[in-house]
Amino acid sequence: MPDPKRRKDIKEEEFLGFAKSYLSEAFPNPQRNGCPRDSELTRMAEHPNETEHASVSQHLTRCSPCFNRYMEVLAELKTRKAE
Amino acid sequence: MKLLGDPAVIANLLEEAAAIVSRRLRSQSSRTDAQQIQKVPGFLFKCFMRKVNRAKRKQVVTVSLREVAQSKPSWADPAAEFDMKILVDEFLDHCDFMTQDMFLRRVEGFSWEEIGRVYEMSAHNALERVRHVFQQVRAKLKI
Numbered sequence: 001m002p003d004p005k006r007r008k009d010i011k012e013e014e015f016l017g018f019a020k021s022y023l024s025e026a027f028p029n030p031q032r033n034g035c036p037r038d039s040e041l042t043r044m045a046e047h048p049n050e051t052e053h054a055s056v057s058q059h060l061t062r063c064s065p066c067f068n069r070y071m072e073v074l075a076e077l078k079t080r081k082a083e
Numbered sequence: 084m085k086l087l088g089d090p091a092v093i094a095n096l097l098e099e100a101a102a103i104v105s106r107r108l109r110s111q112s113s114r115t116d117a118q119q120i121q122k123v124p125g126f127l128f129k130c131f132m133r134k135v136n137r138a139k140r141k142q143v144v145t146v147s148l149r150e151v152a153q154s155k156p157s158w159a160d161p162a163a164e165f166d167m168k169i170l171v172d173e174f175l176d177h178c179d180f181m182t183q184d185m186f187l188r189r190v191e192g193f194s195w196e197e198i199g200r201v202y203e204m205s206a207h208n209a210l211e212r213v214r215h216v217f218q219q220v221r222a223k224l225k226i
Contacts, residue, residue: 010170010221018167020190026168048201050180057183061175074191081197 024071027064034059035066038073045073096138100130166226173220185213 029035036056044053060067104120104127111119120126175183185198195206202209 015167015170015217016190019171019186022168022171023190044184048181048184054180057180060187061183070187071191074188074193078191078193078197 020071023061023067024064027062027067029063029065032063032065035063038069041066041070041073045070045077092138093135096134097131100127100134103130166224170220170224170226173224174217177216177220182212182216185209189213 036059040053040056044056060070104123107120107126108123174186178186181202185202188198188201189195195210199206199209204212
């Protein structure tokens with residue numbers, strides 16, 4: 001018998017899908033305050049380094065345009081590596 | 084009739100209604116006057132409309148089941164969406180640099196093998212690292 005106290009399962013793809021749509025829209029930042037340069041995002045995608053990219057990484061989760069750009073950079077990187 | 088759409092379905096329903104009327108007419112003799120069919124076209128129409136209404140009701144159920152099967156995500160309702168937002172925020176707050184970046188790569192569709200390669204660890208270790216934080220946060224939030 002199922003345990004009534006058991007938490008509902010959250011599927012990985014469900015969580016990832018939600019996170020993507022949430023992070024890509026919830027933080028518009030139209031003034032682009034504190035946004036890193038594109039080259040920093042590319043550098044972080046290719047060679048992530050905590051000392052160098054900690055603040056960029058923090059910023060990504062609070063700025064939808066940068067989050068979306070980082071997703072694009074990652075997608076480009078993935079395509080390039082697949083070729 | 085527009086609701087039913089398919090003319091073949093309508094023809095089927097009419098046929099079924101006609102069969103009912105025909106059966107009733109055959110058994111007329113054993114029925115009392117009150118139970119006998121007075122106007123055949125009217126009775127046929129009534130039977131047909133009953134069939135149509137039943138079919139329409141079934142159609143609604145079919146559509147609903149299809150919608151459920153295509154399944155809206157569990158966060159489609161506002162309360163669940165709110166829970167998920169809190170979960171994402173808390174999860175990201177609890178991640179260190181590496182775990183967060185692993186998660187973002189996963190969001191973008193990287194496999195655990197690819198993520199592991201970036202951080203020079205096995206796919207399993209990469210997965211476990213992210214999963215561990217996720218489970219911790221879920222337990223803390225009781226979501």
